[in-house]
Every structure is written in structure tokens, then in C-alpha cells.
Amino acid sequence: MxxxxxxxxxxxxxxxxxxxxxxxxxxxxxxxxxxxxxxxxxxxxxxxxxxxxxxDFYLKFIIPTWYRRSNVEIDLLNQSFDYINGNFEHSKKINVIDVGAGNSYPVKQFIHKLNQLGKLNKYLALDISEELLHLSKNNFKKWFPLVEFISNPIDIENNSIPQSWLNDDISKIILHLGVTIGNHLNRDRVFKNFRESMGNNDLLVFTNEIGSNSQWDGKVRxxxxxxxxxxxxxxxxxxxxxxxxxxxxxxxxxxxxxxxxxxxxxxxxxxxxxxxxxxxxxxxxxxxxxxxxxxHKHELSELIQELKAAELELIHYNVNKYSSHVIAICKVA
Ligand SMILES: C[S@@+](CC[C@H](N)C(=O)[O-])C[C@H]1O[C@@H](n2cnc3c(N)ncnc32)[C@H](O)[C@@H]1O
Structure with a gap:
């Protein structure tokens, strides 16, 4: 030093x-x-x-490869697919809104499955970074050339999702993946902004790390x-x-x-x-x-409280086998 x-x-x-x-x-x-x-x-x-x-970080350390077969987020999203899809039994089509989409890689399999079922109306990528939206578009258009793709820059800490970006009455799944909720300074505001963007039939699906922050072992990973x-x-x-x-x-x-x-x-x-x-x-x-x-990792009880304060209700969750990550599925309360 x-x-x-x-x-x-x-x-x-x-x-x-x-x-x-x-x-x-x-x-x-x-x-x-x-x-x-x-x-x-x-x-x-x-x-x-x-x-x-x-x-670069994603491609080097997170994306599944032959030597790193699984990815905790993709696995959790796959495990939750039937539950999420089951909520839309009576909806003909669904819009997927990926907030903080990054390079969109984590949603590739999820979109593929919805699309195969004929359930997907369109995919909307939202991000604070226009450069990542550009990357998301390039990836998405390559993977799903026939699916409608829309992108818009947004800071979800300061704004809810404008209705005009969807312009239809179709139910939506709002995704917020990559443990991004734990990175925000103002999580309460972000949850409230999601809540304000949701109707009664919509779902919010997000991931975070779980556990105690204060018991961090000092190992950087x-x-x-x-x-x-x-x-x-x-x-x-x-x-x-x-x-x-x-x-x-x-x-x-x-x-x-x-x-x-x-x-x-x-x-x-x-x-x-x-x-x-x-x-x-x-x-x-x-x-x-x-x-x-x-x-910030969430304790589950704390997560439920934060959601409640934003008038959201945790209706389902899955944790990975190490109990280090959670995927949370919420509705308006
Ligand atoms: C940790 S990365 C996760 C990316 C992707 N969802 C994934 O799981 O790989 C966080 C992403 O959220 C975006 N982001 C961070 N804060 C944001 C905010 N306040 N509003 C909108 N996007 C934000 C970043 O630009 C980045 O793309």
C-alpha cells in the first residue's frame, strides 16, 4: 500500500x-x-x-461453455418456466420486458420456449446503456429473426415503464435478472417503479443473491x-x-x-x-x-418486506442448490 x-x-x-x-x-x-x-x-x-x-465479463465468466456447463440464473429461469407460463394459461400472447437486459443472453432459452409454445407477442429490451441495447438487438435479431424486438433506454431507478412503449393490452412478464436488484442504491424506488408499470395479470421476475451481507467472508468472487x-x-x-x-x-x-x-x-x-x-x-x-x-444480498424475510412496501406480493420463488441465489416471482398485491 x-x-x-x-x-x-x-x-x-x-x-x-x-x-x-x-x-x-x-x-x-x-x-x-x-x-x-x-x-x-x-x-x-x-x-x-x-x-x-x-x-466481455459475461462472455468470459458467466456464459455456459463446454467447461462451465451451467449458469445459475439460466437454471433458475428454466426451473421456473412452468410456473411462470402456468400463470398465463388464459392469455393468448405475452410481452416480455427485460429491464437491465444487458446482452440478453440469459433470456435466450426462456424466449425460445415461449416462442415455441406460440405464446410470445414481443420482446422489449430496456437498459440504461444504449450500447448494451445495441448489443442486445444484434444478439436477439440473430437468435430470433422473426420475433418483434423493441428497445428503449430507461433508468428504472428514476422512471416506471411508459405504457406507450407497449401500446397494447397484452399481459406482460417483467424480467430483472443478473442480481441487478442488489446493485441499485434505491431498491424501494425500483420496486415501486415496477409496481407502477404492472397490471393485475402481469408478473415481475427477478433474481438476487440471498444471505447475510455482514457475514461476507472477505473472498472476492x-x-x-x-x-x-x-x-x-x-x-x-x-x-x-x-x-x-x-x-x-x-x-x-x-x-x-x-x-x-x-x-x-x-x-x-x-x-x-x-x-x-x-x-x-x-x-x-x-x-x-x-x-x-x-x-446487497437479500434475506428472504427482508425481500418480502421490501416488496410489500411497494405493494407487490411474492407468489413463488426457487433457490439454487447452494441456496446462494433466488428467483422471485411477484404480482401486484
Ligand atoms: C448485472 S447486469 C445484468 C444484465 C443481464 N440482465 C444479465 O442477467 O446478464 C445489469 C444490467 O442492468 C443495467 N442497469 C443497471 N442499472 C440500471 C438502471 N437503473 N436502469 C436500467 N438499467 C440498468 C445495466 O446497464 C446492465 O445491462
């Missing part, structure tokens, strides 16, 4: 590529999150080059390992923080009851945001940390 010194103030200036992927309100949200919580919200790290970081490492590089390069001035720290964060990945600064730093009329300095002192990745 480098020695912490506060004698020199370093100034970091984000590069033009950083600014190019954010609109003004997003940039203001990043500045506010840095100022109030010392955090760069993880959701923004999927934009621009961050899309390739996610796709999965997203906390490789994805956080890549985001660390992305943030340093884009914001202009020198590698020798910081380190990546993973730890349990009591305030958010989450495991986080933080950048710890060795020196006093000023980050100067200067773009589209915004001119703002954020001061970080030597020894301070900025959160760039976070994940």
Missing part, C-alpha cells in the same frame, strides 16, 4: 469520452452522488465503453472480483486519477448493508467537472474512499 500524504493536492479532470456518454441530468446525478455519498453509481459504469466491459476490477480501471482512466494515487478496496459497508468496491485515495484530490455549463469541484481527502460497485 502506498503511503498516505496530504501535502500535495492533485487535480483530476474527466476526459471528453467520459462526458460524451452522459446527458446533463446524469452528469448532475453523478456529481451529486459524489458530493453527498462519495459514490459513482454503478449503473453509469455500463454506459459507453462500460458496455463492452460487461459483455464473481462481479465483485472481475467486474469491479474492470470498472476501477474505467473510472481511473475516465476521471483522470493516476494509478499510483489510489487502490481498490472491497469491504462490507454497514451503512448500506452491502459489499462494496471502493477507490481509496492516497492524496488529497480535486475532481473538476467542467462540461455543458457545469463547473464543479469535488474534494476528496487523503484516505477517503469513493464507492464504484455495490451489492
Amino acid at each position: 502506498a503511503q498516505i500524504s496530504s501535502s500535495i493536492i492533485h487535480i483530476a479532470k474527466p476526459v471528453p469520452q467520459f462526458y460524451s456518454v452522459f446527458c446533463q441530468s446524469e452528469l448532475l446525478e453523478i456529481i451529486q452522488a459524489l458530493e453527498l455519498r462519495k459514490e459513482i453509481p454503478l449503473k453509469y459504469s455500463y454506459k459507453g465503453r462500460g458496455a463492452k466491459i460487461w459483455d 464473481g462481479g465483485c472480483n472481475y467486474h469491479a476490477q474492470q470498472i476501477y480501471g474505467w473510472v481511473k482512466n475516465n476521471i483522470g486519477i493516476r494509478s499510483e494515487d489510489c487502490e481498490l478496496v472491497r469491504k462490507y459497508d454497514l451503512a448500506t448493508d452491502s459489499v462494496v468496491a471502493n477507490i481509496r485515495f492516497f492524496h488529497d484530490y480535486t475532481i473538476n467537472f467542467s462540461w455543458m455549463g457545469i463547473d464543479k469541484n469535488i474534494q476528496i481527502s487523503a484516505g477517503e474512499e469513493i464507492t464504484i460497485w455495490r451489492h
Whole structure:
């Protein structure tokens, strides 16, 4: 670990590529999150080059291959297929809305099965990252050239799904996969936004890790390992923080009851945001940390409470054989 010194103030200036992927309100949200919580919200790290970081991570570490045959999420979705489909016995067709679609790979088998049953009306991919939506479209059109595909950018933490994007009375399955619910800062708001997007016949299906966050064993795995490492590089390069001035720290964060990945600064730093009329300095002192990745596992009882607060009801769930992941199926309460 480098020695912490506060004698020199370093100034970091984000590069033009950083600014190019954010609109003004997003940039203001990043500045506010840095100022109030010392955090760069993880959701923004999927934009621009961050899309390739996610796709590379997925293709290298998550996708099933001959040496890694199964994938916990795909397995859970397969196990739940009959239950989900059974809920739509009386519906002729269903719309699938994949929120935080990523590269859409996890839904490939699910869509294939629904389509074979003649149940699929259309697939709508929604994501904060336009670059991932582009990737999703390329993949989906290759796999299912005859299925109608629609995509739209959305930040589900700040918006519900506009009815106008569907424009029909068909029942829907809203998917939120990849343990993404555990990455949001404001899970309550996300659940409420889902609730506001749902009618009585619709289902919300999402996955998360389950268990106690505070009993984290300190071993970095999965997203906390490789994805956080890549985001660390992305943030340093884009914001202009020198590698020798910081380190990546993973730890349990009591305030958010989450495991986080933080950048710890060795020196006093000023980050100067200067773009589209915004001119703002954020001061970080030597020894301070900025959160760039976070994940909150749910205890099942807590999950039920959070759903209830959003007027959603857990009607069915499956856990994997290690009891590390859950797939939750919900209706409006
Ligand atoms: C962990 S990845 C999961 C991707 C995919 N569902 C899967 O299971 O592989 C999270 C995805 O959600 C998107 N995302 C994160 N926060 C979001 C938000 N607030 N609104 C919309 N999409 C978001 C990211 O861009 C990314 O595609």
C-alpha cells in the first residue's frame, strides 16, 4: 500500500469520452452522488465503453461453455418456466420486458420456449446503456429473426415503464435478472417503479443473491472480483486519477448493508467537472474512499418486506442448490 500524504493536492479532470456518454441530468446525478455519498453509481459504469466491459465479463465468466456447463440464473429461469407460463394459461400472447437486459443472453432459452409454445407477442429490451441495447438487438435479431424486438433506454431507478412503449393490452412478464436488484442504491424506488408499470395479470421476475451481507467472508468472487476490477480501471482512466494515487478496496459497508468496491485515495484530490455549463469541484481527502460497485444480498424475510412496501406480493420463488441465489416471482398485491 502506498503511503498516505496530504501535502500535495492533485487535480483530476474527466476526459471528453467520459462526458460524451452522459446527458446533463446524469452528469448532475453523478456529481451529486459524489458530493453527498462519495459514490459513482454503478449503473453509469455500463454506459459507453462500460458496455463492452460487461459483455466481455459475461462472455468470459458467466456464459455456459463446454467447461462451465451451467449458469445459475439460466437454471433458475428454466426451473421456473412452468410456473411462470402456468400463470398465463388464459392469455393468448405475452410481452416480455427485460429491464437491465444487458446482452440478453440469459433470456435466450426462456424466449425460445415461449416462442415455441406460440405464446410470445414481443420482446422489449430496456437498459440504461444504449450500447448494451445495441448489443442486445444484434444478439436477439440473430437468435430470433422473426420475433418483434423493441428497445428503449430507461433508468428504472428514476422512471416506471411508459405504457406507450407497449401500446397494447397484452399481459406482460417483467424480467430483472443478473442480481441487478442488489446493485441499485434505491431498491424501494425500483420496486415501486415496477409496481407502477404492472397490471393485475402481469408478473415481475427477478433474481438476487440471498444471505447475510455482514457475514461476507472477505473472498472476492464473481462481479465483485472481475467486474469491479474492470470498472476501477474505467473510472481511473475516465476521471483522470493516476494509478499510483489510489487502490481498490472491497469491504462490507454497514451503512448500506452491502459489499462494496471502493477507490481509496492516497492524496488529497480535486475532481473538476467542467462540461455543458457545469463547473464543479469535488474534494476528496487523503484516505477517503469513493464507492464504484455495490451489492446487497437479500434475506428472504427482508425481500418480502421490501416488496410489500411497494405493494407487490411474492407468489413463488426457487433457490439454487447452494441456496446462494433466488428467483422471485411477484404480482401486484
Ligand atoms: C448485472 S447486469 C445484468 C444484465 C443481464 N440482465 C444479465 O442477467 O446478464 C445489469 C444490467 O442492468 C443495467 N442497469 C443497471 N442499472 C440500471 C438502471 N437503473 N436502469 C436500467 N438499467 C440498468 C445495466 O446497464 C446492465 O445491462
